[in-house]
Amino acid sequence: MTTTIRERERRTGWMLIIPAMLVLAFVYAYPIARSFWLSLFTENLGTQLQPVFSGLNNYGRMIQDGRFWQTIANTMVFTISTLVLELILGMGIALVLNQAFKGRGAVRTIAIIPWALPTALIATTWAWIFNDQFGVVNDILLRLGIIDTGINWLGNPAPAMLSVIIADVWKTTSFVAILLLAGLQSISNDLYEAHSIDGASPWQSFRQITLPLLMPQILIASLFRFAQAFGIFDLIQVMTGGGPGGATETVSIYIYATVMRYLDFGYGAALVVVTFVLLVAVVALAAFFLSKLRTATTGDA
Amino acid sequence: MAKLELSHLNKTYSPKIIPVKDVSLDVDDGEFLTLLGPSGCGKSTILRLIAGLEQPTRGEIRIDGKNVTQHSPGDRNIAMVFQSYALYPHMTVYDNMASGLKLKRVSSEEIRRRIEQVSLFLGLGNLMQRKPGQLSGGQRQRVALGRALVRQPDVFLLDEPLSNLDALLREQVRAELKQIFESQNTPVVYVTHDQTEAMTLSTKVAVLSNGDLQQLDPPRRIYTHPANRFVAGFVGSPQMNLLDLKCEGKFAILGNYKIPLPGRMTPPPEITLGVRPEHVRLAEPSDTHTLQGKVILKENLGMSDLLSVKVKGAENQTLRALLPSDRPWSAEEVTLALPPDLIHWFDVETGDRLTSENLQPVY
Numbered sequence: 282m283t284t285t286i287r288e289r290e291r292r293t294g295w296m297l298i299i300p301a302m303l304v305l306a307f308v309y310a311y312p313i314a315r316s317f318w319l320s321l322f323t324e325n326l327g328t329q330l331q332p333v334f335s336g337l338n339n340y341g342r343m344i345q346d347g348r349f350w351q352t353i354a355n356t357m358v359f360t361i362s363t364l365v366l367e368l369i370l371g372m373g374i375a376l377v378l379n380q381a382f383k384g385r386g387a388v389r390t391i392a393i394i395p396w397a398l399p400t401a402l403i404a405t406t407w408a409w410i411f412n413d414q415f416g417v418v419n420d421i422l423l424r425l426g427i428i429d430t431g432i433n434w435l436g437n438p439a440p441a442m443l444s445v446i447i448a449d450v451w452k453t454t455s456f457v458a459i460l461l462l463a464g465l466q467s468i469s470n471d472l473y474e475a476h477s478i479d480g481a482s483p484w485q486s487f488r489q490i491t492l493p494l495l496m497p498q499i500l501i502a503s504l505f506r507f508a509q510a511f512g513i514f515d516l517i518q519v520m521t522g523g524g525p526g527g528a529t530e531t532v533s534i535y536i537y538a539t540v541m542r543y544l545d546f547g548y549g550a551a552l553v554v555v556t557f558v559l560l561v562a563v564v565a566l567a568a569f570f571l572s573k574l575r576t577a578t579t580g581d582a
Numbered sequence: 583m584a585k586l587e588l589s590h591l592n593k594t595y596s597p598k599i600i601p602v603k604d605v606s607l608d609v610d611d612g613e614f615l616t617l618l619g620p621s622g623c624g625k626s627t628i629l630r631l632i633a634g635l636e637q638p639t640r641g642e643i644r645i646d647g648k649n650v651t652q653h654s655p656g657d658r659n660i661a662m663v664f665q666s667y668a669l670y671p672h673m674t675v676y677d678n679m680a681s682g683l684k685l686k687r688v689s690s691e692e693i694r695r696r697i698e699q700v701s702l703f704l705g706l707g708n709l710m711q712r713k714p715g716q717l718s719g720g721q722r723q724r725v726a727l728g729r730a731l732v733r734q735p736d737v738f739l740l741d742e743p744l745s746n747l748d749a750l751l752r753e754q755v756r757a758e759l760k761q762i763f764e765s766q767n768t769p770v771v772y773v774t775h776d777q778t779e780a781m782t783l784s785t786k787v788a789v790l791s792n793g794d795l796q797q798l799d800p801p802r803r804i805y806t807h808p809a810n811r812f813v814a815g816f817v818g819s820p821q822m823n824l825l826d827l828k829c830e831g832k833f834a835i836l837g838n839y840k841i842p843l844p845g846r847m848t849p850p851p852e853i854t855l856g857v858r859p860e861h862v863r864l865a866e867p868s869d870t871h872t873l874q875g876k877v878i879l880k881e882n883l884g885m886s887d888l889l890s891v892k893v894k895g896a897e898n899q900t901l902r903a904l905l906p907s908d909r910p911w912s913a914e915e916v917t918l919a920l921p922p923d924l925i926h927w928f929d930v931e932t933g934d935r936l937t938s939e940n941l942q943p944v945y
């Protein structure tokens with residue numbers, strides 16, 4: 282039997298892709314499908330941990346659950362604040378690191394260290410930095426005479442949220458900076474020179490050359506950071522445990538508490554499914570924009 | 583409209599890297615000056631100094647009599663075509679061409695008018711909405727040129743604009759460039775390492791080597807009266823024969839051929855003879871001074887043959903001769919003649935041209 286080259290190529294293609302598909306199926310598809318199945322049951326201390334089919338009851342309960350909506354709001358505040366701050370600061374750092382100066386290589390390496398450190402360690406450190414009695418932040422503010430008495434950073438709702446945002450920005454900005462730096466390095470210097478001969482100021486070049494050509498990297502960084510920040514758990518769990526009074530409780534922490542503390546498995550599974558759908562929607566949206574953008578910059582369809 | 587003057591330009595990156603040593607030259611309206619020289623001799627650096635992308639260590643740049651040395655690139659009203667074209671990849675052809683005019687706050691009415699005119703001229707009409715990524719190399723080159731032309735600058739700068747095109751296209755675009763810039767009454771500075779481009783396009787050629795100006799003359803004169811050994815060897819293809827010869831009395835000795843030195847010269851112990859392969863010819867019976875040699879290599883160039891000849895009586899000297907393919911010769915022994923008026927003499931030590939003509943350069 283003879284096969285055309287095209288057929289043979291297609292067969293080889295499938296053979297190459299199947300292992301990856303299997304891994305994805307076991308690691309992602311199965312847990313999500315299983316979670317969805319679980320979310321159709323009530324399985325908690327009330328049912329003596331026996332699964333009892335309850336249809337979409339868990340989802341109905343979620344709509345009524347004020348604590349759930351509060352955690353969604355907290356997660357959004359945390360995600361958007363860190364994303365915006367990290368992009369702005371990361372862009373600034375990337376622009377500086379893209380300049381030629383003595384010791385640039387060393388500085389680039391140092392810049393990535395916060396991102397490489399274990400989160401639990403960073404969280405513990407930042408918790409001490411914001412400690413109301415022994416913390417460095419209060420000490421500095423007191424010495425500068427900006428405040429009279431120490432602020433209980435992690436003990437009050439707004440300061441606690443601010444503290445975890447600062448800690449996360451400190452940890453992750455360098456990651457964004459390195460990603461943007463890679464993009465900056467791919468922009469030919471000729472373009473800036475041509476633009477300056479055309480009469481552009483540095484700010485105009487940044488707006489008209491750098492930003493549009495860096496858009497793919499900005500979008501990818503945003504996507505990464507959105508997904509990570511939306512699922513934030515370790516940093517906040519260690520620093521505040523979601524407190525005070527749920528002020529820093531994010532969706533992940535709520536899910537963790539629901540399942541591990543209240544042993545409410547069915548409801549926890551429903552929370553997972555909804556969070557998953559939200560995330561996928563945002564990622565799909567970003568991916569769509571990314572492909573649009575690629576068409577716009579290179580003209581390739 | 584404008585005149586470009588460079589006086590005593592020097593660019594020193596470090597004590598060891600001085601790509602521009604001391605360059606002074608003028609380019610008038612409608613003049614097409616080519617900076618010609620081997621790779622790394624400082625051509626691009628001079629262009630970047632004129633554009634303001636680099637600051638000179640010493641010296642002055644004047645445009646239209648005004649000292650612009652301290653002006654930023656955008657304030658010099660210069661247009662530059664880059665070797666890489668430097669088209670903005672995220673903008674359409676139209677926006678690429680409009681960019682500089684928008685920055686200068688030209689009315690959109692006027693922008694449209696100028697772009698229409700230039701794109702008609704360059705045949706870019708149907709490409710206006712494409713992105714550079716969708717264009718061929720030749721089209722990109724044309725857009726880069728168009729972007730410079732719509733600016734209507736005081737000075738045009740072009741850095742090896744043809745080097746990324748294939749040979750056939752290069753020849754075609756070269757001819758177009760000549761037409762385009764003949765119609766622009768503006769100084770043009772053109773950088774190339776390709777002598778054919780320099781010869782065909784320029785009204786004036788500046789030959790550079792190691793950051794120093796070697797010769798500044800019209801292209802014809804660069805060919806007929808090279809100012810020194812470097813220019814003689816660099817300009818012309820195949821390369822000029824350059825032979826170091828011993829002198830005896832008023833003659834230079836090549837094998838058993840005594841070549842009379844030019845008139846008023848006090849004979850040095852040694853001298854460099856230069857003669858272009860295309861000027862070496864087969865001897866006629868009427869020739870009194872001839873030299874014999876053995877052909878060691880023949881390269882067929884189509885229209886003619888390039889022979890490498892070992893000169894009899896001077897076995898370490900090889901002379902190359904370009905002979906028409908249809909003339910018969912014997913490989914064992916050819917007899918050649920050197921026309922005396924087409925021989926160049928250079929100082930062995932300094933490389934400077936020795937014939938008196940060179941003392942009064944003619945522009």
Ligand SMILES: Nc1ncnc2c1ncn2[C@@H]1O[C@H](COP(=O)(O)OP(=O)(O)O)[C@@H](O)[C@H]1O
Nearest residue numbers: 595599601619620621622623624625626627628
């Ligand atoms: N920014 C720079 N720093 C140090 N050396 C440089 C710089 N730019 C160019 N050079 C050196 O100057 C010399 C001339 O370069 P260039 O003007 O680009 O030569 P060309 O265009 O004639 O090939 C080269 O040896 C190059 O290495």
Ligand SMILES: [Mg+2]
Nearest residue numbers: 622625626627
């Ligand atoms: Mg160059």
